[in-house]
Amino acid sequence: DHHVNYGSGSGLQDRVAFVHTDPGQHDASIRLADLQVSDTGTYQCRVKKNTVAVHE
Numbered sequence: 196d197h198h199v200n201y202g203s204g205s206g207l208q209d210r211v212a213f214v215h216t217d218p219g220q221h222d223a224s225i226r227l228a229d230l231q232v233s234d235t236g237t238y239q240c241r242v243k244k245n246t247v248a249v250h251e
Contacts, residue, residue: 206233219244 210228215221223242227234 207227211225212228214224214226218224223240225240
């Protein structure tokens with residue numbers, strides 16, 4: 196399950212997307228579309244990768 200948390204009232208919901216369709220197979224870079232002056236600020240990106248142990 197790949198998703199982006201935007202924070203409350205950020206206005207980014209329709210403008211942020213992963214660069215790759217499956218970030219679990221690539222890097223988790225995101226793209227911010229339609230940049231606006233109001234987008235100025237500090238952004239944080241946290242990646243959480245769940246791993247499953249497989250025993251054979």
